[in-house]
Amino acid sequence: QKEVEQNSGPLSVPEGAIASLNCTYSDRGSQSFFWYRQYSGKSPELIMSIYSNGDKEDGRFTAQLNKASQYVSLLIRDSQPSDSATYLCAGRRGSNYKLTFGKGTLLTVNP
């Protein structure tokens, strides 16, 4: 069973801090990874995708991928209360259509 595991949380950080969300995957064939944000009662919305080893930055968000260690992370700088949500990590093998999702990490940013 190919799995994606996320740090279970919940994670609580003060406003303005860096939030670090982590994800590991068991399928070495996974080539692309996605971070989605899901507010309570709402559907997931894409934050970032990452395909290559290293860092990818988009505003306050940085995704990091290390395929050798089978590890993906999302850093949120200057965390805001509006960032409070469940963050879902997903991986995909090659050009396969199927995304394998982790169970998510609940992040709370305290004012």
Place this chain on the structure above:
Amino acid sequence: SQTIHQWPATLVQPVGSPLSLECTVEGTSNPNLYWYRQAAGRGLQLLFYSVGIGQISSEVPQNLSASRPQDRQFILSSKKLLLSDSGFYLCAWSRTGGMETQYFGPGTRLLVL
């Protein structure tokens, strides 16, 4: 821009009743379409995906079925609902091709009593 719609938004159904959930996409043609279920305490689970009209692939054996009668319409059905069918049902779309990002619709929350 592309928009994805799902209805109904919420649904309460008795055990053994039929189900029909609908998803439509606007602003694109020949999208890949997906049905996911999110149950409490569990991750998103892919149920079905479709790469074209009438083409359905099932990921999980269950009492659900899917159909794609039109290019941008995807329907999830059941003849007899089970209690375990309760959950948050999400439709997603992506552009044609295996490397494309998936975007989710607003979802349907289903409670089977």
